[in-house]
Amino acid sequence: xxxKIKLARMExxxxxxQLASRVKATRQTVGLIEKGEYNPSLNLCxxxxxxxxxxxxxxxxxxx
Numbered sequence: 854x855x856x857k858i859k860l861a862r863m864e865x866x867x868x869x870x871q872l873a874s875r876v877k878a879t880r881q882t883v884g885l886i887e888k889g890e891y892n893p894s895l896n897l898c899x900x901x902x903x904x905x906x907x908x909x910x911x912x913x914x915x916x917x
Contacts, residue, residue: 857912859887861905876900 869883885891
């Protein structure tokens with residue numbers, strides 16, 4: 854499964870470092886979120902969504 858956050862970031866043409874800078878996180882944190890190895894806080898989820906122009910549902914809801 855392609856990670857929705859990574860896909861949205863790549864659509865913007867941004868590196869992990871660029872997204873991290875925009876949401877005040879580290880590149881390592883963004884990398885771990887994209888790999889599904891880190892559960893970000895709600896505030897960080899919202900910041901990521903705002904920067905990528907997506908909703909929480911679009912990026913973080915996995916559905917069944």
